[in-house]
Amino acid sequence: MKIFVRERNRSEEGTxxxxxxxxxxxxxxxxxxxxxxxxxxxxxxxxxxxxxxxxLERDGEGKEGKKKGC
Known part of the structure; x- marks a missing residue:
């Protein structure tokens, strides 16, 4: 069995x-x-x-999956 996780955007150590x-x-x-x-x-x-x-690795930019312009 495998559990896939990734680090959250707004999480920092000690918060x-x-x-x-x-x-x-x-x-x-x-x-x-x-x-x-x-x-x-x-x-x-x-x-x-x-x-x-x-x-899982993060891309570091957070651009994928977001809508472009309204």
């Missing part, structure tokens, strides 16, 4: 806000109801389910 966003889950019978998740919660999921956590 006490969840830093990762769950993008998807492959395999297994796992449902995640949280949109944003902390790293310690990811580690707990990994330990209990045996899942592999896959950290």
């Amino acid at each position: 006490k806000r969840p830093r990762y966003r769950v993008v998807g889950v492959q395999g297994g019978d796992l449902k995640i109801y949280a949109k944003r998740i902390r790293q310690c919660e990811l580690k707990a999921l990994e330990a209990h389910t045996g899942a592999e956590i896959v950290y």
Whole structure:
């Protein structure tokens, strides 16, 4: 089983806000109801389910997926 996550735009270390966003889950019978998740919660999921956590890279610009002009 794999859990795909990426770092959020507005998250910074030390802000006490969840830093990762769950993008998807492959395999297994796992449902995640949280949109944003902390790293310690990811580690707990990994330990209990045996899942592999896959950290996705960000493009750094945030331009993909946004509408151009109105």
